[in-house]
Amino acid sequence: MSQTNAASTPADTAPQCHPEPFCRFMELHGDPELPVLPGMLLGIATDLAPFTAGADSDSGTPAPPFYSVDLATREIRATTLGMMSMSGNKMEVVPLVSVSKNSLTVRTTVYATDFSGAAIPPIVYDRATRQLKVTLPVDLKSLAQTIATVRETGTPQEAVLCTGKPPRHGANGRLERLLKERDSVGAQKDSGTIDYRDRGAHPHVEEGTPVARYHPATKGVRGMDVFGNEIPARDGSDRPVRTGDNIREVPQEDGTTLYEATALGLVDVRGGSVGVSTVLHIKGDVDMTTGNIVVETGSVHVTGTIRSGFSVTVADHLIVNGLIESALVTCGGDVSVRGGIAMEGRNLIRARGNIIAAYAQDAVLEAEGDVIINGGIINSFITCKGSVLAERGKGLVMGGSIVASRGIDVLESGSELGTQTALTIALDLPELDALLREMDSSRSKLQRLEQWLGKGTPRTILLQTPEPDRRIVAEMIRVRARLEERVAEIQREVTRIKNLNNHALARTPVIIRKKAHQGTRVKIGDRAMSLHHPETAVRYQWSPEERQITTHSLI
DSSP: OOHHHHHHSOTTSOOOOOSGGGGGTEEESSOTTSOBOTTOEEEEESOOTTOOOOOOOTTSSOOTTOEEEETTTTEEEESSSEEEEEETTEEEEEESOEEOTTSSEEEEEEOSBOTTSOBOOHHHHHHHHHHTTOOSOOOHHHHHHHHHHHHHHOOOEEEEEEEOBOOBOOOOOEEEEOSOOOOSSOEEOTTSOEETTOOOOSOEEOTTOEEEEEEOOOOOBOEEOTTSOEEOOOOOOOOOOEEOTTEEEEEOTTSOEEEEESSSEEEEEETTEEEEEOEEEEOSOBSTTTOOEEESSSEEEESSOBOTTOEEEESSOEEESSOBOSOEEEESSOEEESSOEEOTTOSOEEESSOEEESOEESOEEEESSOEEEOSOEEEEEEEESSOEEEOSTTOEEEEEEEEESSOEEEEEESOTTOOOEEEEEOOOOHHHHHHHHHHHHHHHHHHHHHHHHOSSOHHHHHHTSOGGGHHHHHHHHHHHHHHHHHHHHHHHHHHHHHHHTHHHHTTSOEEEEEEEOTTEEEEETTEEEEOSSOEEEEEEEEETTTTEEEEEEOO
16 A cells, blocks of 8 residues: 555545455554554454564663554554564564664664554654664754655655764875886877887986875774764874885974985885885997896896897896897896887796886796786786786787786787687785695605505505515605605695685686687686687676686676
């Protein structure tokens, strides 16, 4: 029965029995699809079985089942503002006003008329809120507006009666880099195209240049729930800043600390440390003119190309204006190549930071940070502990293999010809890797022992062994038993680690923003899937519950 019909029903007209369950055990005195109020007569019981004798608690707060039964008169009366309901063949009144689990919000559903067809004033909701021992005031003005809207539309509406004040936790101390970082993709021209050759560089600074600022932790601000109880707030924690070479600390009046350069060099702000590195500038190419480059401290800036067959070893960052050919590059920080990488599948670029380049062809790359290459990754083999990003520019990955720990995000993978292209998510788990290496070693030893000892129980092997050799064979049997026990222990530990990291895999998707061609193979964890037909704008993600790779459209 709608609210409009309920409101217009004459008082001398017998109410209809709807919904059906209620007419089987009581004579209704109103519309059970509308709210009942405290003290309101719901009806006369014809069958007491579905009713539970209930009344207000001693504290004055209504208690389940939120109605009372007069066994003499069989009158059923509500003890709170709520809706009639059946649950497990028992009748109950479900309160309309409720407090959220965190005790910060009081909510209700607003109706225009009640069980008897009378209009419900705002004071009814206010009294129901007070019955819950809520001390904060109800927003009666907003409630009156909601009631007016409900009367206009005839549709009940959800409403917030009052809200507490959530705690504001303090912020942790943070180190802010003051100088503009180099562009990780390229410079955008006025025409809208991207110049992949213009990547910028690590900024050079003069003595006295502010390079970073430390903002200390802030205090938390306590909150209050709707019952007037104080909610504690966490204070932020300070993180010590490690100062490297050529840096001085300058305390500021506002409580922050400024870090200034004391020498010309490259700024290095990472991992809670700040320093200015010295730079070795190489004008032109790394070739026969320079020989191999070895820098034990500081960074290197090559204005030309690192030619095939040469090596560059850098303690900090490496910036190359030209190309890196089939060279061996080992870098303690970032490798930034404004041109591209063309390695013919020979040698290796290894960086403890990020690798950023315009394109990569036949390249072999290893990075502990991210690999960002937007101009195309062709027939290359990339392994990184961060993410592989190629979501701008051409953004194509075709052929080869990519293994990343924190996600893969590209525009296109594979080709229309079905070029085999492998995209793999493998979490960086040094502990697991060490266990697997130990397992391989133990199994290899067990295999050699099995070949030497042969098959059979230890007793059988010993009985078949000549007397002079039995002591040695017995010791080998004991070694075999210890190895078997260790392999079983490793297997249990490997299973435990994989289970712990099951949910971490869900946070590291493979995203292909335009088209994933047939021939693309996606592997996450220990599951893999190969595409036999193209897919457009998809995200491949691990489902911890199903332990499978799931596909989600980006459109």
